[in-house]
Amino acid sequence: MSDLPGPGAKAPTFSLTTPAGAPVVFRDEPVASTLLVFFKHDCDTCHLTLPLVERLQNTLSPAGLRVVGISQDGTDDTARVVTRHSLTFTVALDDHLEVSADYGFDAVPALVLTGPNRAILASFEGFTRPDLRNLTEAAAAACDTQPPHLVHDGDGLPEHRPGCCSKVHDPDVARRLAVRRGASTLGARRVQVPIDDDPFEFMSSQGLDDGLPVVPPTEARVLRMLEGTRRAASDIVAHVPPNLAPATVEKIAVNAVMAGCRPEYLPVVIAATEAACTDEFNLHGVLATTYFVAPVIVVNGPIRRAIELNCGRNLFGQGFRANATIGRALQLVVRNIGGGKPGGVDMSTLGQPGKFTCCVGELEEASPWEPLHVERGFAADTSTVTVFAGEAPRAIRDQLSRTAHSLGASMGMCLQTMAHPKLAHVGEALLVVCPEHISIFERDGYTKADLRARIQEATARRLRELLPDADCQKGMAMRAVPKALLGPDGLPTAEGLETRFSKFQQDSDILVMVAGGTAGKFSAFLGGWANGAAGSMAVTREILS
Amino acid sequence: MNEPLVILDPTDERAAIGRRLATRPDQLQGTLGIVDIAKPRGDVFLDEIERLIRGRLPALDVIRLKKPTYTKPSPTSLRDEVGARCQAVIQALAD
Structure with a gap:
């Protein structure tokens, strides 16, 4: 709603410059009356109004009227407007829009007529003949003269015409002005980067990055990021280990800015956190x-398309902003909010590249199966994240299998090597089935359950193959062998040694998704x-806007 | 205009508090807690430590305590028990 001050109010002071750099000050006016005209170059109503203001200037300036045009544009656009209408009154630049914001109007042109002591005599925005007539009469009265006839019969002017939106209301400008005016309500501590420091080097020196440069989280950027969610900035989403520090929506947004996220990714980062x-x-x-292991984020549902999350070729690779920055944002949340840093609580021996970022989408459109999130209890049209503690992706290369039975066995044989071929029941796995492979399963009518059963069948090994031996001292620990298979001496019985163990404790430990080129x-x-309870289980959460 | 850049703090804003090691006792007395963090075969190592300590310091009261799992921080109850009962603690990582 417009806050343009009306008659009786006092007009705010300002100090601007002309395109040539000359000062234009509005404070204690020595003239009888001052007319301020706010305009921008791409507004037709401004172009309709400015010639009339020029006429007013020509007729009333000898009697003491001062006219000041205030342009919301930069030098070049402003100069074009001045030339087009042959304006002779002073024009000042308000390209930072501070003065426009002070005057509170919604639309341009905005006209403000003041008398002594900056008392407002008349004001309006947009164009209406009655308002213009009223303002003209007030200006003439202030100058102690007769009002001129501004509108001529041949002008063809409409009775009224709405103005155009003031640039103050452009989203980026509104955020910047909010920051400059201290109107933002963000609670995070402000850190001033020393004026001679490179912001990237400064943030790196403070240990706030992941080894790659981060985007400086200025207040304007964080405010823009927060527009990606309807949640309040102060909402606590979770307590982040290891410090169990509260992660507010605002703190997550700060880290999402640093990671390079766009605002529409923020709900995914929040749900992943x-x-x-x-x-x-x-x-x-x-x-x-x-x-x-690192948190691997799998996204399902309509949001994949909305944020252009890659579900296809080069799935785990580079080149896709949503994938690259969402995973990175979660890692920065863990690092900066939770305090989990390599060499500190993060004690990984080798780590894996996904600890920088790992976020992928399921190619639901290419799958005959229920997508991952539907299997895990969500509606198909619900957007979700599933976080899974995963190693780096490992290849299942099978260009020869033509039947689902054979391909399922191939997948099982590769999965057998997970952690170690002689280990069984070592946790969950995320199986990513590529489109060419899914077409084989589809042709043979294989369900996800069929595939899981085939993997369990193909990975079944006799206990004696799994136990440590002289050839390879690694293997299934004796404490993991069910007591029923042990004899009185605490060693496996002959029958026990022939008992088969599949790789996975239960079929549901095999998470299946379809994706890739x-x-x-x-x-x-x-x-x-x-x-x-001692390990990590995949967790799925709905992404809320 | 070259204004200084102001950024928002991405951390939890709790000033880092350096953890200092507890003062080491000159000699062991009272109750010694041996805490097993529940890593496989950690108990084998700690059994041997306990045997050696009992042999050398028969007057010392030695108790054994154990975390439910090495993958998570100690439960509060265990930390409270250590604080209430022990004058010194041996806790070891095994792998």
């Missing part, structure tokens, strides 16, 4: 373990960490 900070996911353990019979799997 919420999912990763659950007891089941056990982020503290995922972080602290010497093992490889349409060319290539190359699927992949990501090994997990450890099952149960």
Whole structure:
């Protein structure tokens, strides 16, 4: 709503410059009356109004009227307007829009007529003949003269015409002005980058980055990021391990800015933070373990398309902003809010490249199966994130299988190597089935359940193959062998040694998604960490706007 | 105009508090807690430590405590028990 001050109010002072750099000050006016005209170059109503203001200037300036045009544009656009209408009155630049904001109007042109002591005599925005007539009469009265006839019969002017939106209301400008005026309500501590420091070097020196440069989270950028969610900035989303520090929407937005996210990605980052900070996911353990794992984010539902998240070729690779920055934002949340840093709580021996970022979408459109989130209890049209503690992707190369039975066995044989071929029941795995492989399963009418059963069948190994031996001292620990298979001496019985163990404790430990490029019979799997209360379980959460 | 850049703090804004090691006792007395963090075979190592300590310091009261899992921080109850019962603690990482 317009806050343009009306008659009786006092007009705000200002100090601007002309395009040539000459000062234009509006403070204690020595003239009888001053008319301020705010305009911008791409407004037809301004172009309709400015010649009339020029006429007013020509007729009343000898009697003491001062006219000041105030342009919302830069030098070049302003000069074009002055030339087009042969304006002879002073024109000042308000391209920072501070003065426009002070005057509170919604639309240009905005005209403000003042008398002595900056008392406003008349004001209006847009164009209406009655308002112009009223303003003209007030100006003439202030100058103690007769009002001129501004509008001629041949002008063909309409009775009224709405103005155009003041540039103050452009979203970026509104945010910038809010910051400059201290109107923002963000609670985060402000840190001033020393004036001689490069912002990127400064942030790196403070340990706030992940080894790559981060975008400086200025207040304007964070305000823009927060427009990506309807949640209040002060809402606490989760408590982030290891410090169990509260992650507000605002703090997550700050880190999302640093990661390079666009505002529409923010709800995904928020949902991923919420999912990763659950007891089941056990982020503290995922972080602290010497093992490889990192939070792998899988996105399902309509939001994939809305944010152009890559679900196809080069799935785990570079080149896709949503994928690259959402995963990175979660890692920065863990680092900066939770305090989890390599060499500190993060004790991984080798880590994996996905600890920079790992976020992918399921190519639901290419799958005959229920997508991951539907299997996990969500509606198909609900957008979700699933976080999974995963290793780096590993290849399943099978260009020869022509039947689902054979391809399922191939996948099982590759999955057998997860963690170690002689280990069984070592946690969950994320199986990523590529489009060329899914077409084989589809042709043979294979369901996800069929594939899981085939993998369990193909990975079944006799206990004696899994136990440590002289050839390879690694293998299934004796404490993991069910007591029913042990004899009185505590060693496996002959029958026990022939008992088969499949790789996965339960079929549901195999998470299946479809994704990747349409060319290539190359699927992949990501090994997990450890099952149960001591390990990490995949967690799915709805993405809320 | 070259205005200084102001950024928002991305951290939890809790000033880093350096953790200092507890003062080491000159000699062991009272109750010694041996805490097993529940890593596989950590108990084998700690059994041997306990045997050696009991042999050398028979007057010392030695108790064994154990975390439910090494993958998560100690539960508050365990930390409280250590604080209430022990004058010194041995806790070891095994792998």
